Amino acid sequence: MSLTLTLDEVKASLRIDHDDDDAQLLTLISASVRQIDVFLKVKNEADYTDYETDDIRTAAIMLVGALYRTPDAGNGAEWIDGLPHPIYRMLYPYRTPTVA
Numbered sequence: 001m002s003l004t005l006t007l008d009e010v011k012a013s014l015r016i017d018h019d020d021d022d023a024q025l026l027t028l029i030s031a032s033v034r035q036i037d038v039f040l041k042v043k044n045e046a047d048y049t050d051y052e053t054d055d056i057r058t059a060a061i062m063l064v065g066a067l068y069r070t071p072d073a074g075n076g077a078e079w080i081d082g083l084p085h086p087i088y089r090m091l092y093p094y095r096t097p098t099v100a
Helices: 007-014 022-040 053-069 085-094
Strands: none
Touching: 007 022, 007 053, 022 053, 022 085, 053 085
């Protein structure tokens, strides 16, 4: 994983005060970080040094929350490139452009 999020950090941010879903949350943390790595084209932790990592950490936690609370994305929210629209907009400025 390129960006490290702890279970305790995610649970505190999402206001989850029970341990019932810890295994699911750990899976969602891994999946969310991988999705953001792919979107930003990040290969390792050093690639994050030029970024405002607080923004990226916040986006990753938001993505965990979105997947946890609405796993089927059935809330009508628009998703772009595998991310909910607000998270996409938060991360887009940090994305490395592709060569056309």
